[in-house]
Amino acid sequence: MTMKTSSSKEMMFLHGIRSLAIIWIVVCHSYTTFWQVPVFNAQYYFEWIKSISAMFILSGAMGVDTFFLMSSMLLTLSVFRELDKTSSTLNFCQEYWWTTLLYIGNHVNPGQLCFGHSWYLQVDMQLYFLSPIILYPLWRFRKYLKVMVPLILLVASSSVIYMYLIFYWNGFRVTLFDEQGLMRDQLTYYATQARIDSWMMGILTGYILYTLEGKIVKFSRSFLTVAWILCLIGILGVIIGQYPLHQENYTKNSIHADASYSAFRRISWCLSVSWIIIACHQNHGGIAKKFLSLSIWLPISKLSYCIYLIHLPIQLVFLSSHRVPQYFTDLRVLHNSLGDFGLALIVAFGWALMFEYPSIRLMKIFLERK
Structure with a gap:
């Protein structure tokens, strides 16, 4: 085992891990919120839970542990x-x-x-x-x-x-x-x-x-x-x-x-x-x-905190807008997931500009003066 010097402290790969974690969480919540509305094919839903593919969705909670x-x-x-x-x-x-x-x-x-x-x-x-x-x-x-x-x-x-x-x-x-x-x-x-x-x-x-x-x-x-x-x-x-x-x-x-x-x-x-x-x-x-x-992960990673805060309220708003029973399929929920994540990304960007980044800047100014 040998060692050599490395001066870089930047860990760009963390942006990818953080981005994949928040995407996984949003997709998981898209499924869990969809289950809160009546569905025509409830039996298919119970069969889906027992499938191997469902394990990858249900494990989305591991994104939080990440x-x-x-x-x-x-x-x-x-x-x-x-x-x-x-x-x-x-x-x-x-x-x-x-x-x-x-x-x-x-x-x-x-x-x-x-x-x-x-x-x-x-x-x-x-x-x-x-x-x-x-x-x-x-x-x-x-x-x-x-x-x-x-x-x-x-x-x-x-x-x-x-x-x-x-x-x-x-x-x-x-x-x-x-x-x-x-x-x-x-x-x-x-x-x-x-x-x-x-x-x-x-x-x-x-x-x-x-x-x-x-x-x-x-x-x-x-x-x-x-x-x-x-x-x-x-x-x-x-x-x-x-x-x-x-x-x-x-x-x-x-x-x-x-x-x-x-x-x-x-x-x-x-x-x-x-x-x-x-x-x-x-x-x-x-x-x-x-x-x-x-580099594609960078903007998602930077906004991951705001996306986490925003995405579930957005999903619940759309959930509350349903007036008739839905039809549960993987394709439908994945389609919803893309919309949930895209809208959450846009709203998170505005939220970060209005609240997160100004707060971080004020804290830096305060700490520098101190």
Whole structure:
């Protein structure tokens, strides 16, 4: 294993990962919102849920975990670099609006969020506030790599244990047919403690990238081959692994199967994405890095936050406009997805110009004066 200097800190491939994640989320939500209207062919819908192709749509939630990973990874890099410098130098809204403003809605009345997808902002903010507890000791004792990495994995395992026990104790099932779906989502989807593994994997990735800044590590061809194969197995395992859990006879499956899949799917996904990031950063990404670094991803990536905020309200507006039952097909929903994403992209651009970019500029001015 050899190293050579690399001065570039720009990681263009992250734009591709971020763009694909938000597109996946929008498509997933196009399907889930479509299911909220009456359909003529309800039986086809239930058959579709049990298909292999449906697994790729239902796994769209992994796009959110990708955001958690990237958020904590970039936070880790930013904090460590600053420390280096320092050391060297609507009805529901009327009643529960305050829970959204205080970023606690995912714990206080989680079933009555002002916006269904606002839970992500609240979990992200809560983990952001807790991050210094992890980041400063990690930076302070950064030379002890062999000790710090197992500690990060130990903290991440708390989320794995939590997910397994919650599924096992409550008898939750992965399938959308589960009658306890609402309670399951409140305890295992919106809960902060359920996302610790994704967040910690981001911190671990950021920690590794920080230790490798200015260096390129040369791996053997056999190591890279095995690593990429394991990465693909991890990704496909998360997507396809849920297939037997969505079948009509799901009650015959052991509850341990549902609990195990739910406990390990996020950390497995994040480990795979982490490898993609590290490999691309170290110039071992090959065609994957070239694809993810295409300039076409840049505008989508820059607007991804606003797209996330805007897309679901747009989808719900169109959902509310239906006056007759719809006909469910993949082609129809994918067609809707393209329209949802295109309109969300346009509205997000205006939203960013009016709110996001001015806010970022004001914050920069404030921090520079300080």
